[in-house]
Amino acid sequence: EGEKDLKKINVALQSIERIQSRKYYETELLLNLYTAKYHHLAYTIGWQEALEIAEKGLKIKDFSKAVNKTQTNYLYDCGYLYDKVGNSYEGINFYKKSLAMYVKEFGENNTDVALNYNNLAYAYANVYNEKRTIEYYNKAAHIWENIHKNTFDRNDYLMTVYQNLTFKYLSYGNIDDAKISCKKLNDHFQKKYQLVENQKLKSYFNAKMSYIFTNVSVEIELNNIQKAVLLVDELTTDKLFEYTNKEH
Numbered sequence: 001e002g003e004k005d006l007k008k009i010n011v012a013l014q015s016i017e018r019i020q021s022r023k024y025y026e027t028e029l030l031l032n033l034y035t036a037k038y039h040h041l042a043y044t045i046g047w048q049e050a051l052e053i054a055e056k057g058l059k060i061k062d063f064s065k066a067v068n069k070t071q072t073n074y075l076y077d078c079g080y081l082y083d084k085v086g087n088s089y090e091g092i093n094f095y096k097k098s099l100a101m102y103v104k105e106f107g108e109n110n111t112d113v114a115l116n117y118n119n120l121a122y123a124y125a126n127v128y129n130e131k132r133t134i135e136y137y138n139k140a141a142h143i144w145e146n147i148h149k150n151t152f153d154r155n156d157y158l159m160t161v162y163q164n165l166t167f168k169y170l171s172y173g174n175i176d177d178a179k180i181s182c183k184k185l186n187d188h189f190q191k192k193y194q195l196v197e198n199q200k201l202k203s204y205f206n207a208k209m210s211y212i213f214t215n216v217s218v219e220i221e222l223n224n225i226q227k228a229v230l231l232v233d234e235l236t237t238d239k240l241f242e243y244t245n246k247e248h
Contacts, residue, residue, distance in 0.1 A: 009037045027065040031057055031074055038081070047084040054078050072101040076116060088126040095120045111157070114143035118161055130172055137165045156207050158188045163214045170221055182218045185211065208235065
């Protein structure tokens with residue numbers, strides 16, 4: 001099935017690449033086909049092969065003819081792929097290019113912008129830049145706090161970013177800020193999942209894991225081993241945990 005899909009993508013790619021003077025919607029289609037191809041390769045063969053295809057798309061002479069969103073997403077994906085193959089400096093470069101376009105189009109207060117900051121933080125952590133890592137995780141957190149002031153955080157972005165921040169602070173030996181981030185994670189977890197109906201959501205299990213795992217790490221750092229053990233017990237006695245384990 002996968003091979004058939006790849007053949008179809010390649011046939012379509014070749015026919016559009018042959019067009020000498022492409023109209024904007026043909027450029028759009030060409031970049032979407034490149035995207036489909038590098039996604040396919042990323043999940044079947046590997047990141048390096050996916051990146052090589054993404055780089056080909058970057059080099060087409062009419063790249064800037066595509067609509068803003070397509071260009072921005074493509075640059076963002078390139079950032080992700082470079083980071084995945086271990087070239088985080090180039091990843092940062094592409095994340096920043098896409099970020100500038102996102103901010104120009106949507107302003108700062110946007111989930112795509114926050115995701116970009118979150119990934120930038122991750123890439124900066126890979127090149128051991130503590131200051132930028134913390135700065136960008138905090139920027140992402142600030143945007144999501146604004147977005148979800150009065151709306152449901154369906155994807156638990158705030159829990160994810162505060163977990164990331166807590167672990168980064170712990171790894172940098174900054175226990176005070178780790179405790180503050182962990183408390184924010186806990187507040188978001190309680191706010192959403194103390195409602196019994198929200199414990200039926202698919203996201204509950206991962207959220208609970210994230211909540212317990214982060215708190216256990218902080219308690220161990222504080223040498224509160226007994227508290228850490230009780231937290232693990234809380235997870236293993238959760239009915240959902242038992243149910244999920246039976247399922248597998």
